[in-house]
Amino acid sequence: MKIVCPVCSFTAGEYKVKKENFSIYKCSNCGLEYTNPIPTDDELKSFYSRYSDIRADSTIVKLNAKNNLNRLLKYGLDKNSLVLDFGSGNGEFVDIAGSNCYGIELGETKHKNIYNSLDNLPFRKFDFITLWGVLEHINNINTITKELLKYLKKDGFIVITTVDAEGSIPYYHKPPEHLTYWTKKSLFILSELLECKVLDVSEYRMKQFSHIYLDRLLSRTPDEYAKIIKENSGNLPNIIDVPTNEFFAVLQKR
Numbered sequence: 367m368k369i370v371c372p373v374c375s376f377t378a379g380e381y382k383v384k385k386e387n388f389s390i391y392k393c394s395n396c397g398l399e400y401t402n403p404i405p406t407d408d409e410l411k412s413f414y415s416r417y418s419d420i421r422a423d424s425t426i427v428k429l430n431a432k433n434n435l436n437r438l439l440k441y442g443l444d445k446n447s448l449v450l451d452f453g454s455g456n457g458e459f460v461d462i463a464g465s466n467c468y469g470i471e472l473g474e475t476k477h478k479n480i481y482n483s484l485d486n487l488p489f490r491k492f493d494f495i496t497l498w499g500v501l502e503h504i505n506n507i508n509t510i511t512k513e514l515l516k517y518l519k520k521d522g523f524i525v526i527t528t529v530d531a532e533g534s535i536p537y538y539h540k541p542p543e544h545l546t547y548w549t550k551k552s553l554f555i556l557s558e559l560l561e562c563k564v565l566d567v568s569e570y571r572m573k574q575f576s577h578i579y580l581d582r583l584l585s586r587t588p589d590e591y592a593k594i595i596k597e598n599s600g601n602l603p604n605i606i607d608v609p610t611n612e613f614f615a616v617l618q619k620r
Contacts, residue, residue, distance in 0.1 A: 372507050373398050373552050373559075388541040397549035399531050401541040404505050413542050414473065424458060429573040429605070431462040434498060434527075441523050441565075441616060443494060450492040450517060453500035454480050468492075484517060491519045499612065501528040502544045508559060515560050515619065524562060524617040526553075527570050535611035536586070553615055562617040570614040576602040 369378040369391065376395035382402075383390040392399045405413070435443070443449075447466060451459050454469030457477040468487055469480035481487055495518050504510050511524075518524065529537055531547040539547070550567050557564050580599055584592040 369402050371396060371398055371552075372400050372404070372546065374555050378402075383539060385539045385541055390539050390541070390547075393552070396552040396555050397531060398552035399539075399547035401545040404545065405542040407505070410503075410505060410542060411472070417543070422455070423575065424456065426573055426575065426605070427455070427458040428462060431459040431498075433573070434459065434496070434525075435463055437614070438494060438523075438525065441494075447493040448489055448491070449494045449496065450487070450514075451496045451498070452514060453497060453503065459496065459498060484513065487517070490517060492517055492522060493519055494523050494525060496525045497527070498525075499527050501526055501548070502546050505545055507546065507556070511556065511560055515562075518619050520619060522619050523565075524560075524619070526615045526617070527612045528615075530570075530611055530613040533569075533611050533613065535609055537611040548613070550613075553613075557617050560617065561620050563620060564615065565618050566614065566616040568614050570610050570612040571607055572610055573605055574608050576604060576606045579606060579608050 370376060371378070371391075371393040374393060374396045376393050378391045379394060381392070389402050390399055391402060445464070445466070449463050449467040451463070451467060451469040454460055454471040454475075454477075457469055457471075457475065457480050460467045460469045460477065460479050465479070467479065468489070469477065470482070470484060471480050472482060475482070495514055501507070514524070529544060529547045531537070532549050537547065553567060554564055576599070580596060580602070584595060587595070
């Protein structure tokens with residue numbers, strides 16, 4: 367069976383990185399790194415039913431949701447803007463964004479503004495569609511993003527944060543959690559497929575507990591050195607603003 371890039375459809379070469387039961391290919395055309403085989407919806411549902419992330423404490427998620435919302439002000443976001451948050455998790459961003467924000471989350475939710483299906487949404491067109499750290503988890507990129515575009519108003523905005531395969535911060539291959547690792551070229555190709563124009567691709571920073579960030583930063587450092595650094599990090603504030611291995615992107619529907 368021929369293996370192709372899920373964004374630009376370029377045929378994969380022989381080189382790959384093995385990770386557990388998966389292979390990671392790097393597209394020689396657009397640079398996207400992608401997982402093969404792609405997990406099915408049922409396989410992903412099973413994986414996420416037992417998934418947890420110590421970096422996603424509710425306090426931290428809410429702080430970053432506020433920062434994310436503020437970044438949208440320059441694109442005309444106001445109290446009347448309709449916002450759709452795809453992959454809403456526990457709904458922190460939906461809560462911060464207010465009553466005009468609705469979410470989609472495939473897992474079970476009791477949040478009044480979060481739905482399990484696009485078909486159930488109370489509105490058919492939105493000013494903004496956001497995917498905060500979601501794109502790399504999607505197992506059918508073109509189908510899902512094209513479907514989302516149907517719910518975006520003309521000149522509306524798709525806002526994305528996702529893993530930056532060209533950034534200076536290291537990242538791990540983590541299938542089946544992360545299925546794609548993006549480059550600017552692969553993002554521009556996706557935008558062309560969606561008939562959108564890219565307005566911004568820039569570094570994404572976030573708030574994080576200092577001890578968690580330090581643990582991740584030192585995860586590949588020999589224990590003897592990591593211990594010394596941790597013992598001398600007592601002056602760090604509890605929550606710090608840090609660079610990430612993601613980029614922030616804004617696409618506008620043509």
